[in-house]
Amino acid sequence: MESVLPNHQIWVALSQRIVQSFLFTRLRKEVFMSNQIGFEYSNEGGETAFETFLRYSNEKDKSSEVLGRILNRLLVEEGMTVLDIGSGNGEYLRLSLIKAKIPRKTMLTLLEPSKDLAERLIVATKQFPDGSIAKVIHSTPEDFVTEDRFDVILISHVPLAKNQADKLPAIYRKILGLLKPRGSLIIVLRGKDDIHEFRTVFKSQLMGINYRSMTIDDAVETLSFLAKSVPLNISMHTAKAELHVPYCDNIRDAISIVEFFLNKRWDEIPNNIREAIMSYIRQKNGVLKHIDCFAVARKTNPFMSAP
């Protein structure tokens, strides 16, 4: 790979300064953001629970093939703009952009509310495709204010509405407003796979309610509802993958993965539920199937004002 463009370095350096200034001068806001995002995205030495999960799954490899094809169709000119909400450590977008073979000067705005992941993201952008220009913003979507409008907005596996489906229309409506007139919103969420089942069963037990983890069906239903007022062309894609939980070889990592799915520390989980969790994983020989689903909603009326 060629060396990274000077422009790219400038943006990374600038973003580092933005993050540092957040880290050192806005500690109170930091605590506020951490509370909003769940401990599974915070680092307690080593890696976040989300990153432990990534090491045992081929989800990002498989899913980035599909996202790469989608981006390849959408990013067709130099200078197009992408907003990625909840970028994580940036690995998924990096893989997808490489597979998409994007045009030069594609401008990437990467929004990440976890301090630990925002730091990783800045490092990861150095490995983004040559000619792309990445800017990391350490912020929640609620606090993100911009006059920019984007060609593509990506939201992949981000618990935006915290599984409260009734909050989705307002959130998606606001995000659609950040798109250019012919822009596209890409939402990546699970289908009804093993991880959806795992979360639904054990979060229900932990919370004592009928918990239902959000799936792509909720996103598509919401987008179809919004399409009545904002003309949208919605298309669907899927990618299948597997997670191998190391319940025999590395119980510590297996527990981190469970904590990531349930957003609950292991020592806070009652014994009977812990046993049921391990028995569920053993029954599946540690293999949980993923179905990553993509809803691509493209604005179709260039004369429509932002919703």
Ligand SMILES: C[S@@+](CC[C@H](N)C(=O)[O-])C[C@H]1O[C@@H](n2cnc3c(N)ncnc32)[C@H](O)[C@@H]1O
């Ligand atoms: C499962 S990770 C997905 C990361 C990346 N998009 C991917 O698909 O690999 C979820 C990400 O969303 C971020 N996140 C959590 N809650 C969020 C919220 N309310 N708004 C925006 N991002 C959020 C987390 O910090 C984390 O980076």
